Amino acid sequence: MSAGFLLVLSGPSGSGKGTVSEKLMAKNDNIIFSTSVTTRTPRPGEVNGENYFFTTIEDFEQMVEEDELLEYAFVHTNYYGTPKKFVFDEIEKGEIVFLEIDVQGALQIKEKYKEAVFIFLLPPTMDELKFRLIKRDTESEEEINTRFRNAFKELDFVGEYDYFVVNNTVDDAVADIENIIAAEKLRVKRHKDIKKEIMAEKGEEL
Amino acid sequence: MSAGFLLVLSGPSGSGKGTVSEKLMAKNDNIIFSTSVTTRTPRPGEVNGENYFFTTIEDFEQMVEEDELLEYAFVHTNYYGTPKKFVFDEIEKGEIVFLEIDVQGALQIKEKYKEAVFIFLLPPTMDELKFRLIKRDTESEEEINTRFRNAFKELDFVGEYDYFVVNNTVDDAVADIENIIAAEKLRVKRHKDIKKEIMAEKGEEL
Numbered sequence: 001m002s003a004g005f006l007l008v009l010s011g012p013s014g015s016g017k018g019t020v021s022e023k024l025m026a027k028n029d030n031i032i033f034s035t036s037v038t039t040r041t042p043r044p045g046e047v048n049g050e051n052y053f054f055t056t057i058e059d060f061e062q063m064v065e066e067d068e069l070l071e072y073a074f075v076h077t078n079y080y081g082t083p084k085k086f087v088f089d090e091i092e093k094g095e096i097v098f099l100e101i102d103v104q105g106a107l108q109i110k111e112k113y114k115e116a117v118f119i120f121l122l123p124p125t126m127d128e129l130k131f132r133l134i135k136r137d138t139e140s141e142e143e144i145n146t147r148f149r150n151a152f153k154e155l156d157f158v159g160e161y162d163y164f165v166v167n168n169t170v171d172d173a174v175a176d177i178e179n180i181i182a183a184e185k186l187r188v189k190r191h192k193d194i195k196k197e198i199m200a201e202k203g204e205e206l
Numbered sequence: 207m208s209a210g211f212l213l214v215l216s217g218p219s220g221s222g223k224g225t226v227s228e229k230l231m232a233k234n235d236n237i238i239f240s241t242s243v244t245t246r247t248p249r250p251g252e253v254n255g256e257n258y259f260f261t262t263i264e265d266f267e268q269m270v271e272e273d274e275l276l277e278y279a280f281v282h283t284n285y286y287g288t289p290k291k292f293v294f295d296e297i298e299k300g301e302i303v304f305l306e307i308d309v310q311g312a313l314q315i316k317e318k319y320k321e322a323v324f325i326f327l328l329p330p331t332m333d334e335l336k337f338r339l340i341k342r343d344t345e346s347e348e349e350i351n352t353r354f355r356n357a358f359k360e361l362d363f364v365g366e367y368d369y370f371v372v373n374n375t376v377d378d379a380v381a382d383i384e385n386i387i388a389a390e391k392l393r394v395k396r397h398k399d400i401k402k403e404i405m406a407e408k409g410e411e412l
Contacts, residue, residue, distance in 0.1 A: 120394070122404055155401040163392045164400050176392060183389030186369045186382060188326070194370050195361040198328055 003190035004091035006034075006113065007098050007181065010106035011121030012151035014132040016167045020121060021100040023174045031181075032090050034099040037063065040078040053083065071101070071108035082109070096181060103154040110160060117184050119177060120161040124168045126152065209396035210297035212240075212319065213304050213387065216312035217327030218357035220338040222373045226327060227306040229380045237387075238296050240305040243269065246284040259289065277307070277314035288315070302387060309360045316366060323390050325383060326367040330374045332358065 009024075011017045025033055037053040039060050048054050055063075060079045063069055072081030082099060090097045101109070109116055123129035129151055133144050158164055165176040191197060215230075217223045231239055243259040245266050254260050261269075266285045269275055278287030288305060296303045307315070315322055329335035335357055339350050364370055371382040397403060 120400075122400070125404075155404075158394060158400045161394050163389070164394050164397070165392060166404065176388070179385050179388040180392060182382070182385040183369070186371060186386060188364060188367050188370050191370075194328070194364045198331075198361075198372065 002094045002185060003187075004094045004096055005184060005190060006087055006091060006109075006116035007031075007096060007177075007184075008106050008109055008116050008118045009098070009100045009121060009177065010103055010118065010161070011167075012103060012123070012129070012154040013147050014129045014151050015121040015123050016132065016170065016173070017100050017121045019170055020167060020173045020177070021098070023170050024177055025098065027174065028178070028181075030096070031098045032095045034082055034097050035086055036080050037069070037083050038078060038080045040080075053086075070112055071105045073102075073105060084113075096185075103157050107157065107160060117163070117180070118161040119163045119165055119180060120158045121173065122155070122158070122164055122166045123151075124166055208300045208391060209393075210299060210301045210303065211390060211396060212293055212297060212315075212322035213237075213302060213383075213390075214312050214315055214322050214324045215304070215306045215327060215383065216309055216324065216367070217373075218309060218329070218335070218360040219353050220335045220357050221327040221329050222338065222376065222379070223306050223327045225376055226373060226379045226383070227304070229376050230383055231304065233380065234384070234387075236302070238301045238303045240288055240303050241292055242286050243275070243289050244284055244286045246286075259292075276318055277311045279308075279311060302391075309363050313363065313366060323369070323386065324367040325369045325371055325386060326364045327379065328361070328364070328370055328372045329357075330372055 009017055009021055025031060035049065035051075035053060037055055037060065039055060039057045040052075042048065042052070042054050046052065046054075057079065060072075060081065063081065063083070064072060068084055069081040070084055070087060072079060082101075082105075087097050087099075099109075106118060110118060123132065130144075130148050133139075133147050133151075139147070163180050165173050165180075167173045188194065215223055215227060231237060241255065241257075241259060243261055243266065245261060245263045248254065248258070248260050252258065252260075263285065266278075266287065269287065269289070270278060274290055275287040276290055276293060278285060288307075288311075293303050293305075305315075312324060316324060329338065336350075336354050339345075339353050339357070345353070369386050371379050371386075373379045394400065
């Protein structure tokens with residue numbers, strides 16, 4: 001009596017979605033991490049089909065043309081995308097597929113596949129967001145300010161999502177997402193015939 | 207940053223919704239039990255506005271005419287109904303209002319107020335349902351069979367609900383409902399402007 005679904009965790013840069021995702025996946029080994037397809041060269045130790053599906057630019061662009069991706073982006077010199085086949089195959093098996101992605105990517109997915117569950121991760125405060133961006137220490141003040149303004153603008157898109165989670169602490173945010181997953185498993189709309197299911201499962205007939 | 211809502215727990219006779227409701231309310235004193243309006247005479251110790259809103263048949267029928275009830279039913283010789291004002295006032299305050307009701311009542315509410323959260327409680331098996339109906343020991347075999355057939359038919363309406371919960375044990379069913387409540391608190395759609403809320407709460411401005 002379980003029906004799979006795609007869970008999309010998204011939020012602005014500095015919301016902490018990477019850390020929250022890591023903790024969520026570490027705690028829940030029954031959730032399948034969505035594997036991306038990319039044109040970048042594998043790093044030592046990376047396994048095709050595990051870390052990424054590695055492919056050529058030509059093949060990637062053909063996937064785009066044939067609408068085989070839920071979303072994609074061109075970052076620096078490489079393509080990254082989410083293959084429909086992987087996601088839909090796992091959902092078909094009843095699995096929960098998890099995808100952590102930026103706001104632009106999530107909005108692309110929503111256009112193609114609104115049946116996914118969309119969670120927007122919010123920073124606890126704008127001060128904290130700025131603090132997190134500064135803490136990265138890899139960017140100039142100008143870059144930090146640009147990121148901060150972008151993050152502030154991206155908060156406008158929270159209305160497009162199903163749920164919001166405030167990242168006060170990583171543990172609280174993970175617990176909120178776990179609650180959402182537990183509730184979404186009980187959604188009627190993902191089941192064709194619950195009455196039949198409940199009886200078939202028990203091998204009963206009236 | 208909390209938005210109230212109406213939670214409707216419903217299911218066929220014998221699904222165990224009464225027991226599950228009692229346990230849920232005992233564990234969660236922040237949930238408001240919806241107070242019904244009725245034309246029956248108060249029993250000793252019953253307080254108007256606490257156990258029920260007691261009223262006359264005339265006044266009740268006027269409430270019906272003026273569309274002041276989310277649902278109502280005539281049972282034996284008395285009217286019972288759910289007053290909109292009570293429910294909406296509490297929701298306005300940010301409260302979660304809980305209502306346990308039969309399937310017919312829930313469907314009435316859905317027509318008038320689809321913004322409520324509808325949970326269908328299922329018996330674990332049809333055998334268990336029959337066992338529960340027999341255990342009541344207050345009805346003839348014929349009455350039990352009628353109730354059983356009605357319950358079986360009512361399972362068809364699960365598709366009208368948002369969530370289903372299988373009542374394997376009372377504790378598991380209560381935990382499932384608590385998960386649904388926790389997730390529904392994080393629903394974006396009940397908030398007008400989360401971006402503003404999160405900043406107003408912290409007294410911040412950009």
